Amino acid sequence: MADASMNDFATWAPVLRLLRAEQTRVPAAGPVHVAGRIGRHGWSLALTRRTPPPGRAAQVEDMQEEYDAVEGVRGALADAGVDDVAFTADVAPTGRTTLRLLGPSPAVEPGIGTPRPGALILVDGALPEPWRRLPEPAPGAAPAPSADLELLERTLRERLPHAIGATEEEIAAAEVRLGVALPDELKVLYRVTRSRWEDLQGDHEAARDAFTAVGCELFDLDGLHVADAASRHYLWGFAATEAVSTPPDAMVQGLVGSPGWIAFGDNGGGDRLAVDLTPGPRGHKGQIIMLSHEENVGAELVADSLTDLVLGRLGAEPGGSGQRRQPAVARVNVASLSSVEAAVHPGLEVLSIGVWDDAPLSLAPVVGLPGLRTLTAYPGTLADPLEIAKLTGLEYLELGPQEWRVLLDAGAVPRSLSAAAIRAHSDHDPLPIVALANEILSLWGRPRIVQTVLEGDLGPLP
Known part of the structure; x- marks a missing residue:
């Protein structure tokens, strides 16, 4: 917190004036106490916002004064390399103010919607138990009978006749980066299309065709990643209250993430699709699963194979693996x-x-x-x-x-x-x-x- 602008009272004054005005709508003779939290990605302030007209979503101009006041602080936080700061202030009737900036601390998570601290990390690098859980081995798992490399390639080439495919060298480089061999179906997919935006030359209709052809927004090879536990953000206060389990009849293992989940696409709503190389007891190696952006743990079965996904033969495991049991x-x-x-x-x-x-x-x-x-x-x-x-x-x-x-x-x-x-x-x-x-x-x-x-x-x- 050595940055001068962040520690300059004038940086905070516009925010404090707004909070004081909110608190003094009902006149009071004594000092006013205000508090809040401002971060580089959002803020929490006890301010009443103007209701937008019926049928229209809220716009920045509906809260322009608040936005401008907060932006001054957020800019100072960015200059100081600080993500988030809570504060309290006591404002005397004369306007004389004592402002206290609380933190940050590398051992404290920010509170959610409150100036009070979030979880205290007592052991550096400690992870909640579900984030430490690794998949159980599945030595007998095999690809689904529906996985058909020839049918998959033929279908994709018919749907994407002008697509530019990845070279064997590009695919090999992706495997080296990921530290895992890509399954055959995924290799077939990228040999047909490497899914680079520049290949489409700004053609949005071609992008829609590609989505329809594959069944998702396909990542390019650089975007291909392992959906392990580290790829799923968490806060201790929520993550520690989760539990994961894999019933004997599960298709998908109940996990936060797995070194065998290779994320290759998005459903268009922020949910990742992955090839599952560590399936549950009744699952197939190479099945397609979805990791919801609204869930901390688990994944749901989408299709038994990439071939099924492309052909629209979708299935689902009742309850998924994210269901709390x-x-x-x-x-x-x-x-x-x-x-x-x-x-x-x-x-x-x-x-x-x-x-x-x-x-x-x-x-x-x-x-x-x-x-x-x-x-x-x-x-x-x-x-x-x-x-x-x-x-x-x-x-x-x-x-x-x-x-x-x-x-x-x-x-x-x-x-x-x-x-x-x-x-x-x-x-x-x-x-x-x-x-x-x-x-x-x-x-x-x-x-x-x-x-x-x-x-x-x-x-x-x-």
Whole structure:
């Protein structure tokens, strides 16, 4: 945070004036407290936006003043090489303002829609368990009977008579880059068309024809990639509450990603299509799967082979491999399971305790479960937070501020944790949460959330 423009009060003043105006719609004699988060790719500010006319989507001009104010900060963040910063400010009636910039820290994920910190990464480079899961070997897997190289090539050449195909050298270079041999059907596809935009010479109709011919927006050889776990973005707070499994009758293995998933195209809506070389117990080697951009884990069967995809012979595995299956994940709340006892199962990995209207709950029923790795508990739902010390396999823990205070004061924070988070109500002041987060980070010797204090004057209200 050494960049002068980011640490210049004047950079933030337009945003603070907007927030102050929002807060003072109802006159108040005392100081105004505002907070928010601004990043290079978005922002979260408590501002009321003008409703666009019926039948028209919101436009930049509907929020022009907000956009202009935020852009000044985002430009400063970009100059400083900073992705995201949270802030709080106290504005006196005279306009005198104390602004606190919170972070960033390489050990803290940004909060979602809040100035409070997101997950605390306690172990550098640690990955949530589903992102560490590798595919089970499938030595007996074979291509589907429908895979037909001659039919595939003949069909593609009939549909794309003017396409330019990739050379054997180009295909070999792609295999070297990926570190995996391309399956025969995929080689046939690229020998017919290398799918380079420049080959189409700007002809959008030809691009549509290519989509229709193949059944997807085909990546060129440079865009071909392995859809392993690292290719799927995650935040700890969501990823740690996922669980993956592969039933004995599954066509697709329940995984975040696989070194045997070769992504070759897009369905036009942001979902990747891949050739699956590590199929499930009932799957075929070389089957076509889809990785949804709206899901963190799993993939769904699209076709038994690339030949089937091109010919439009599509199939689907009911539920896909992304379906969450009990009992690995259990949710106890007013709308789901009615007790911790109901969540007990030898295969339990994730226990999430949500909004709860009854007496606080004991964790005693889940003590000793061998696979329990994630616990999240809404503030005030635990009868005795110190019971957490008996859960010796936890990797991720998310608790309210008071529950964390109990663990910290007792020296009972589980040392098995790789990541943690503080769950607070929406109106909770970010500053005590930041202080609590820094205590937790310090236990692991991780970089703390730095506060930078800037003083300035916004002037009187207009």
